[in-house]
Amino acid sequence: MDKRKASDEFEIDPNAPARLVDRFGFVKQDQTNSPEGFKSRPTNEHEREERRVKKWRKMIGVGGSDWKHYVRRKPHVVKRRIRKGIPDCLRGLVWQLISGSRDLLLMNPGVYEQLVLYETSASELDIIRDISRTFPSHVFFQQRHGPGQRSLYNVLKAYSVYDRDVGYVQGMGFIAGLLLLYMSEEDAFWLLVALLKGAVHAPMEGLYQAGLPLVQQYLFQFEQLVKEYMPKLGEHFSQEMINPSMYASQWFITVFSYSFPFPLALRIWDVFLYEGVKIVFQIGLALMRFCHDDLIKLPFEKLIHALKNFPEEAMNPDTLLPLAFSIKVSKRLEELDQEYEKRNEGSLQKSGSTHKRMISSRLKQFGGKP
Template sequence: MKSTTAEVDPGSYLLSRTVDGFGFTKQEQSNSTEALSRNRPVDDHPNDREQKRIRKWRKMIGVGGSDWKHYVRRKPHVVKRRIRKGIPDCLRGLVWQLISGSRDLLLMNPGVYEQLVIYETSASELEIIRDISRTFPSHVFYQQRHGLGQRSLYNVLKAYSVYDRDVGYVQGMGFLAGLLLLYMSEEDAFWLLVALLKGAIHAPMEGLYQGVKVVFQVGLALLRFCHDDLIKLPFEKLLHALKNFPAEAMNPDKLLPLAFSIKVSKRLEEFKRDYEKRKERPLPHSLPSLSSSGIPIHNLAGLE
């Protein structure tokens, strides 16, 4: 596949085809989580409220992100709140680069991406080519065989497999790179991929932004959302229900605001430290019951 580092414009592929606001070809109405996500409207002409949000964000980040670091240092809680409310679609590419630090990586490594694409070879090239057609096959930007979208995706994945030889190319990596390419150029997408996969935030699961706290919040939000239905079920049907939450409960526009509204006790960190200490001890002949562990079961859902 021919290498190129040209800038790409996914929007140029939309033409007159029947696609949704994100560029996916429209299919029959579905209640799946993927369909709910895709069917959320993206307005080319934002309303007054959205325009106000965009102006706030532009003021916060400055021209090309020039004010971002200063604003984050002065008002971190404002930044956190606005991110949770949602980054305006027209600014996501830039904001993702600023949050991750990939913009700094790009500036510190001029010409590196082009060298990786043009002059280096990867042992994963055939595997990458094989998987490209499976990446977002219903998105117009990636549907054309050897088209601009597929070439750009190939370039980014090949460059990363050479840059990070310990990881190389992993199947499924294309979906992450493919999403980034819908919002930014090849080189920007490459360095953001580097920041995501090689940065400190990718360490163990405990290194998630909010730690284990957000796992509890999302879990409790799902239970709260489905509370009325769950308490009506007989015990033997609960397991099936907990494995198959309704699509509406999985809608991020509803689930995440509910999750972030749930206050989690600082004692959770104490429980975590206690758990880590227990893991280091040799296992006893008989495991203690939950009631003897010092953590009442009924308190887990009421953490505040």
């Protein structure tokens, strides 16, 4: 299989007009030739980034050879550095190391190629239909039937064959697409497997299984956390009949890769792959806390809009992430997990069908039937 990084394979229609892109490959909305962008970043920022890269290279070793040893010796250093952000040039490799996907790849030689070339999937038409809706403003995925869309199709098709119980569900494309921007098809596939099957953290497959059981659980937990951590806002949501399925489903289904600013999404993914799903709850609560005084004044329709369109200042990674880290949720999430299981045996079974219908309507944002 081709081991080249997706980011090294950009192909743009030669007849298309030249377009300005940001340093991540997304077409800029403002096409004026402004001085903004990575080429004009201050010299001291470049120097600081180079120092960070050197530290990280020393920490992971050649090809990740020293990683496990370093994590065992200095776990707090690793956690602190990941929370500060993984250097972009090393992000793909580090993601594979912290997710456990590198081990899966090494243990399963030839499996990905077999799935892509020799197996068929019942989800192939659904995947083809949704391909163009995944990161449509990124140059890698814009060309119809281009390398980006082909790679995305291959990864999603391979997973739908690998796990026929899950198959393919809208929203998975954004996760696979994000991974493909930092690694090869085969690497992206095994990272997707590591996430959904739980190589390191709790498996994510329940986000995409029939009935969306894990989405329902996470929304229940998040609603309780809002009520407990910000009771006035929780009461206001209740009065306005706002529940998390109206705005937060995609947060969990795509881990913020669907609509959040890309630099913020990357920083969240750095932490998510190392610490698990708790960061999704922390980010959601941090946004609520940051915008608390504004949200508590809004009626239903404006609330829905605000919860899907947070202000730019709230989306600054250097502001939002420290706030998120200050919100401790691990113990309470475990308690709510147990509470959900007990309640789900009875009263929540009836409300679950309602939640499922609302969640399904949110999935239509990604295109097609849920």
